[in-house]
Amino acid sequence: MKYLIAIIQPDRMEDVLNELDKSLIHYATVTHVLGRGRQKGIAAVYRSHKEVGNLLRKTKIEIALPDDEIQAACEAITRVARTGNIGDGKLFILDLEESIRIRTSEKTW
Amino acid sequence: MRNKLTIGMTALGAVMISGNAFADAETIVAAVEPIINGADTSWLMISSALVMLMTPGLAFFYGGLVRRKNVLSVLMQCMFILCLVTIQWVVVGYSLAFGPDIKGIIGDLSWIGLSGVGLIPHSVYATTVPHQVFMIFQAMFAVITPALIIGAFAERVKFIPFCIFTLLWSTFVYDPVAHWVWADGGILGTFGGMGALDFAGGAVVHINAGMAALAGALFLGKRLGYPNKMSPPHNLPFAVLGAGLLWFGWFGFNAGSALAANGIAVNAFVATHIASAAAGLTWGILDIFHNKKSTLLGIITGAVAGLVAITPAAGFVTPMASIIIGLGAGGICYLSVTFMKTKLGYDDSLDAFGVHGVGGIWGAIATGLFATTTVNPGGADGLFYGNPGLLLIQLKAIGITIIYSFIVTSILFWVVDKVFGLRADEHAERVGLDLTEHREAAYTTLE
Numbered sequence: 001m002k003y004l005i006a007i008i009q010p011d012r013m014e015d016v017l018n019e020l021d022k023s024l025i026h027y028a029t030v031t032h033v034l035g036r037g038r039q040k041g042i043a044a045v046y047r048s049h050k051e052v053g054n055l056l057r058k059t060k061i062e063i064a065l066p067d068d069e070i071q072a073a074c075e076a077i078t079r080v081a082r083t084g085n086i087g088d089g090k091l092f093i094l095d096l097e098e099s100i101r102i103r104t105s106e107k108t109w
Numbered sequence: 110m111r112n113k114l115t116i117g118m119t120a121l122g123a124v125m126i127s128g129n130a131f132a133d134a135e136t137i138v139a140a141v142e143p144i145i146n147g148a149d150t151s152w153l154m155i156s157s158a159l160v161m162l163m164t165p166g167l168a169f170f171y172g173g174l175v176r177r178k179n180v181l182s183v184l185m186q187c188m189f190i191l192c193l194v195t196i197q198w199v200v201v202g203y204s205l206a207f208g209p210d211i212k213g214i215i216g217d218l219s220w221i222g223l224s225g226v227g228l229i230p231h232s233v234y235a236t237t238v239p240h241q242v243f244m245i246f247q248a249m250f251a252v253i254t255p256a257l258i259i260g261a262f263a264e265r266v267k268f269i270p271f272c273i274f275t276l277l278w279s280t281f282v283y284d285p286v287a288h289w290v291w292a293d294g295g296i297l298g299t300f301g302g303m304g305a306l307d308f309a310g311g312a313v314v315h316i317n318a319g320m321a322a323l324a325g326a327l328f329l330g331k332r333l334g335y336p337n338k339m340s341p342p343h344n345l346p347f348a349v350l351g352a353g354l355l356w357f358g359w360f361g362f363n364a365g366s367a368l369a370a371n372g373i374a375v376n377a378f379v380a381t382h383i384a385s386a387a388a389g390l391t392w393g394i395l396d397i398f399h400n401k402k403s404t405l406l407g408i409i410t411g412a413v414a415g416l417v418a419i420t421p422a423a424g425f426v427t428p429m430a431s432i433i434i435g436l437g438a439g440g441i442c443y444l445s446v447t448f449m450k451t452k453l454g455y456d457d458s459l460d461a462f463g464v465h466g467v468g469g470i471w472g473a474i475a476t477g478l479f480a481t482t483t484v485n486p487g488g489a490d491g492l493f494y495g496n497p498g499l500l501l502i503q504l505k506a507i508g509i510t511i512i513y514s515f516i517v518t519s520i521l522f523w524v525v526d527k528v529f530g531l532r533a534d535e536h537a538e539r540v541g542l543d544l545t546e547h548r549e550a551a552y553t554t555l556e
Contacts, residue, residue, distance in 0.1 A: 044341055045400045047410060047460065048447035051341045 001096040002070045006061040008081045008089040013059045015080040023072045029062045039087030146237035152370035153242045159361025160249035166354025173347025178541020179264045180551045190256045198248045205284035210294030233293040235368040254314045260461030261322030262329045268546045270529035277521045297506045305506035309366035311421025311472040312510045319466020320514035328522040331456035352409035359416045363423040377423035380431040387435025388415025395443045414442035417468035422476040425488040430479035477503030
C-alpha cells in the first residue's frame with residue numbers, strides 16, 4: 001500500500017483528476033497549499049511597489065492506493081500536469097502502513 | 110415663484126415647529142422670520158448621509174489594503190472615530206469650529222452642547238436650511254478627516270492612545286483649521302478672511318489630514334519588515350468596494366458643500382465625477398508605461414486622488430478644468446507614491462499623505478489657477494482668468510495649513526506617546542492588532 005502526494009500547478013487540477021478517473025483511480029484528497037521550490041514567484045505590483053511572493057499557490061493531491069496502481073497513477077498525473085516549465089511540481093511516494101474505513105472499521109487492502 | 114414657494118415652506122415650518130412639545134413662544138416667533146427651503150434642506154440631509162457613508166467606505170478601502178491580521182483594527186479605528194468625533198463635535202467641536210468668532214482664530218464656547226443651534230437657519234451659514242442640518246453635515250466632515258490619517262500609521266498603533274490622539278487632534282487641529290477657512294470671521298476664508306477658496310475641504314480636510322498623516326508616519330516609524338518584507342494587500346476587492354463608496358459619498362461631500370440644491374451644487378457634482386474619472390484614467394495609463402500593466406489598485410487610487418484634488422475646486426471650475434485637475438491629480442500623486450515615498454523612505458502605510466496631502470495641495474493650487482466667477486459669482490477668478498492674486502492667497506493658505514497641521518500634530522503625537530505609548534509592541538505587530546488590541550479575528554479558518 002502506498003501514499004502518493006502530488007504537488008501540482010493549480011490550473012492542472014481538473015485535468016489531473018479527470019486523467020486519474022480514466023485510470024479508474026477516482027479517490028483523492030485535494031488541498032490548496034502554498035510552497036516554494038526552484039520556480040520563483042510572479043512579481044505583483046501594488047502602487048508601483050513590486051512584491052515578490054516567497055510562496056506560490058500550488059495544489060496538493062493525496063491518494064492512498066494499492067501497490068499495483070501506483071505506476072498508473074504517477075503516469076496519469078505526469079501526463080497532464082507536465083508543461084515542461086520549472087514549477088510543474090513533484091510526486092512523493094510513501095509506504096502506507098494501514099488504512100481503516102470509518103463506516104465499517106474494515107481494514108482496506 | 111421661488112418666493113411663493115418659500116413663504117409656503119416657512120408657514121409649514123412654523124406649524125411643524127409649533128407642533129413640537131418643546132417649542133416656546135420665542136422659537137415660534139423666530140420661525141416666521143427666516144426662510145427654510147425644502148429642496149435645500151432635503152439635499153443637505155441626503156448629502157450628510159452620503160458623507161457619513163464615506164467613513165465606512167474608507168474603512169473598507171484601507172481595510173482591504175492591510176494584512177489580514179490587521180483588517181479589523183483599521184475597520185475599528187474608522188467606525189470608532191464615527192462615534193467618538195460625533196460626540197466631540199456635538200459637545201464642543203462645532204462650537205469651536207463654527208461658533209461666534211474670536212479674532213479669526215477659533216469659535217467661542219457659546220454653542221457647547223449645541224446650545225442655540227436649533228431649527229432656525231443661521232444668518233451666515235446655509236441660510237435656507239435649519240441650523241442643525243448644517244451642523245450635522247459638517248459633523249460628517251469632522252468625522253472623516255481624522256479617519257483619513259489612519260492610513261499613515263495603520264498596522265502599528267495601539268488603540269486607546271490612538272483614540273486619545275484623535276480626540277485631541279479633532280479639538281486642536283481640525284476645529285481651528287475649519288474655523289479659519291469656513292467660519293464667519295475665520296482668518297483664511299471668504300467670510301471676512303483673506304479670501305482663500307476651499308469649496309469642500311481641500312485644505313481643511315485633505316491637506317490637514319495629509320500633513321497629519323506624514324507627521325504620524327515619521328513619528329511612529331516604519332512597520333517591521335518595511336519595505337522589503339511586506340505582504341501584499343489582503344483583499345483588493347474590499348479596497349474597490351471602499352473606493353466605490355468613497356466616490357459615491359463624495360457627491361454629498363462636494364455637491365452638498367454648495368449648501369443648497371442649486372446650480373453650484375450641480376457644477377460641483379459634475380466636476381467631482383469628471384475629475385475622479387480623469388485621475389483614475391491617468392493612473393491606469395501611467396501604470397502601463399511604468400509597470401507594463403494597468404493595475405486595479407492603481408485606478409482606484411487615482412480615482413480617489415482625483416476626488417481629493419477636485420474637492421477645493423468643485424464649485425468654482427468648469428468641466429474642462431476638472432479634467433485637467435484630474436489629470437494633474439493622477440500624475441502628481443502617482444509620482445509621490447511611486448518615487449517620493451521610496452526616495453524619502455517613510456512608511457506611509459496606505460499613502461494617506463501621498464494621496465490626500467499631495468492631492469489636496471495640488472487641488473488648492475489648481476483652484477487658484479482655474480477658479481472662475483463665470484461658474485460661481487460668489488467665488489473669485491484664478492490665474493488663468495486674469496487674477497494672479499488668488500493663486501498667492503491659495504499658496505498662503507496652503508502654507509499656513511501645512512505648517513500648523515504638521516507642527517501641532519507632531520506635538521500631539523509626542524504628548525500621547527509620552528503619556529500612553531503610541532506604538533504597538535513587536536509581539537503585537539507580529540501577531541496582528543486584531544487579536545492583540547481587540548481580541549477578535551476577521552476570518553476563521555475552521556467552519
